[in-house]
Every structure is written in C-alpha cells, then in structure tokens.
Amino acid sequence: MNVFVIIPALNEAQSIGRVVRDVRQRYDHVVVVDDGSDDGTADVAREAGAHVVTHFINRGQGASLKTGIQFALDSGADLIVTYDADGQHSSNDIVKLLEPLERGKFDVALGSRFLGNSALNIPTFRKIMLKAAVFFTRFASGLRVSDTHNGLRAFSREAAHKIRIRQDRMAHASEILDEINRHQLRYVEVPVTITYTEYSKGKGQSSLAFGKVLFKYILGRLMK
Amino acid sequence: MIIKILISLFAFFAVSRAYLRFRDGSVKLAALLIWSVIWAGIVFFAWWPKFSDIIAESVGVGRGVDVLVYISIIALFYGVFRIYVKLEFIEREITSLVRRLALNGHEDAKGHHIEQSERERK
Numbered sequence: 001m002n003v004f005v006i007i008p009a010l011n012e013a014q015s016i017g018r019v020v021r022d023v024r025q026r027y028d029h030v031v032v033v034d035d036g037s038d039d040g041t042a043d044v045a046r047e048a049g050a051h052v053v054t055h056f057i058n059r060g061q062g063a064s065l066k067t068g069i070q071f072a073l074d075s076g077a078d079l080i081v082t083y084d085a086d087g088q089h090s091s092n093d094i095v096k097l098l099e100p101l102e103r104g105k106f107d108v109a110l111g112s113r114f115l116g117n118s119a120l121n122i123p124t125f126r127k128i129m130l131k132a133a134v135f136f137t138r139f140a141s142g143l144r145v146s147d148t149h150n151g152l153r154a155f156s157r158e159a160a161h162k163i164r165i166r167q168d169r170m171a172h173a174s175e176i177l178d179e180i181n182r183h184q185l186r187y188v189e190v191p192v193t194i195t196y197t198e199y200s201k202g203k204g205q206s207s208l209a210f211g212k213v214l215f216k217y218i219l220g221r222l223m224k
Numbered sequence: 225m226i227i228k229i230l231i232s233l234f235a236f237f238a239v240s241r242a243y244l245r246f247r248d249g250s251v252k253l254a255a256l257l258i259w260s261v262i263w264a265g266i267v268f269f270a271w272w273p274k275f276s277d278i279i280a281e282s283v284g285v286g287r288g289v290d291v292l293v294y295i296s297i298i299a300l301f302y303g304v305f306r307i308y309v310k311l312e313f314i315e316r317e318i319t320s321l322v323r324r325l326a327l328n329g330h331e332d333a334k335g336h337h338i339e340q341s342e343r344e345r346k
Binding site for chain 2: 033063067070071074166220222
C-alpha cells in the first residue's frame with residue numbers, strides 16, 4: 001500500500017527536520033506543505049527527505065491539508081495520513097491508525113487523545129475547550145467522537161477523494177467530521193499519544209482562538 | 225406613508241438580491257430564509273408600527289422603536305452580510321490560486337510533472 005504522510009507546516013524549522021526523519025523511518029512518502037514560512041522550513045524539510053510543496057503566502061492549515069491531499073492523490077496514494085509538524089505526535093501511532101484501513105474495515109481513522117490515557121501534560125483550559133468542542137460536534141455533525149481537533153488522521157484514497165475541505169483555517173477540523181457524516185464514511189477512533197512540550201504548547205492554537213474558530217465554522221455552514 | 229412604501233421597496237430589493245445570491249449558489253437556502261423573514265418583519269412593522277409599541281412595552285423598552293435607527297442597523301447588517309460573502313469568495317479564490325501555483329510545475333512523488341491537478345480539472 002502506498003502511504004503518504006501529509007505534514008502542514010508554518011515556521012516549524014526547529015522541529016520539522018526531526019519529525020520528517022522520524023516518519024521517514026517507516027514511510028517513504030512524506031509531504032510537507034510549507035504554508036508561507038519565512039524561517040527556512042521548506043529547506044529543512046527537503047533536506048530531511050520530504051516532498052515539499054510551498055504555498056507562497058499563508059493560507060491556513062485547512063488549505064495546506066487540502067493541497068497536501070491533492071498532491072498525494074495525484075501521486076497515486078492509497079492511504080493518506082495527516083500529521084502535525086510540531087512534534088506532538090508519535091510515528092508509532094501512524095501504524096495503529098492505518099491498521100483498520102489496511103484491513104478494509106474502515107474509510108477513515110481518527111486519532112483521539114481522550115481514548116485511554118494518552119494526553120500527556122495537557123493544559124487544563126485547553127482540555128476544557130476541547131471537551132466543549134466534542135460536545136458541540138455531537139449536535140453539529142452528529143458524530144460521536146471523543147476528540148474533534150486532533151491533527152492525526154488517516155484516510156483511504158476514496159475517502160480523501162470525497163472529503164471536501166473548504167475551511168482554509170482551523171475550522172477545517174469540524175468540517176472534516178461533517179464530511180465524514182455527509183458521505184456516511186466508516187470511521188473509527190484510535191487512541192494516540194499527544195505530547196505537550198513547551199514548544200508545541202507555544203505553537204498550538206491559543207485557547208482563546210476557539211471562539212473565533214466556532215464563529216468561522218457556523219458562518220461557513222451557512223454558505224455553500 | 226411614503227416611508228412605508230420606501231421601506232417596502234427596499235425590502236423587496238434586498239430579498240431579491242438575496243434570492244439572486246441563492247440562485248447563483250453563493251448563499252444557502254437557510255440564509256435566504258433568514259433574510260426573507262427579517263425583511264418581512266421590517267415591512268410588517270413599517271405598515272403596522274403599533275405592534276412595535278406592543279413589543280417594546282412587553283420587552284420593557286418603553287417606547288416604540290426609532291424606525292430610522294432600526295433601518296440603519298438592518299441596512300448595515302445587510303452590507304456586512306454582502307461583504308462577508310464576497311470576502312469569503314475572494315479568500316477561496318486566493319487559496320485555489322496559491323494551491324495551483326504550489327502544485328503546478330511541481331513534480332509528483334513518482335517524478336511525473338503535474339500539469340493540472342486531477343481534481344481541479346473536474
């Protein structure tokens with residue numbers, strides 16, 4: 001199976017090299033989508049052996065994922081994984097995530113930090129906001145998932161083809177869930193480990209940005 | 225009397241605009257309905273302002289709503305709505321442009337030149 005790992009990255013020169021090398025030990029095709037970085041992220045990623053696709057201006061994480069997925073589909077990917085650039089994921093989890101897809105039982109596998117006890121050092125306020133997002137998603141998408149904003153996911157080729165990401169910025173996470181529901185894709189949640197380091201805490205969404213994401217999401221749903 | 229007619233005409237104009245947006249696909253049916261209801265409400269109060277007094281009293285405002293202020297606020301909302309739709313559209317155009325530039329002229333993982341993405345051609 002042709003596995004492509006998509007890593008959207010914005011100014012991650014510090015961590016991207018390590019992340020790419022780590023994933024490359026298991027999977028040949030790592031695609032880094034450089035979303036308009038100005039710190040040499042693209043060069044570091046290329047050196048580490050990734051395919052690099054560059055947005056020459058910043059368009060957001062949703063837009064980067066879509067570009068990466070398109071690149072992977074064009075390159076003949078069978079399975080597509082999305083992965084964060086800041087080093088908070090573990091490449092062991094990709095194997096766990098792909099397993100149900102390889103057996104053909106599911107179309108989408110979603111990483112969850114709340115299944116089992118796998119969120120290390122999660123800041124309290126962030127945990128509250130993430131739980132609120134989970135609760136909200138039950139109503140908005142009708143999906144009963146335990147973690148809605150986890151960057152670690154895997155899609156079959158067919159699923160990746162069907163899912164339409166139109167939210168350029170952070171609201172794409174909820175949109176992907178809507179799309180899973182809309183196309184009635186078979187999905188499974190897999191417990192994954194998220195390691196909150198000082199670096200990744202600084203890079204992640206500020207907890208206050210959640211309100212803005214929610215607003216964007218609701219307005220986006222009113223538009224075609 | 226003149227103001228009532230003017231308001232009605234403007235409401236008709238606004239709803240027709242919203243309908244055109246809906247028809248060309250940039251606005252969902254839900255949004256069209258919301259705007260239609262809002263404008264119908266405005267027209268209603270323009271013709272029967274007594275009702276606004278009743279509502280104002282029951283809510284506890286005390287006096288009938290100043291129609292002019294109302295209209296200005298609604299007109300502003302309408303403007304913001306139009307700008308939002310346009311802005312979102314432009315944002316998406318920019319993104320697809322940036323994506324096209326990122327993928328075009330780039331070799332895919334097999335070393336083939338990607339001319340035009342498989343997906344965008346459709």
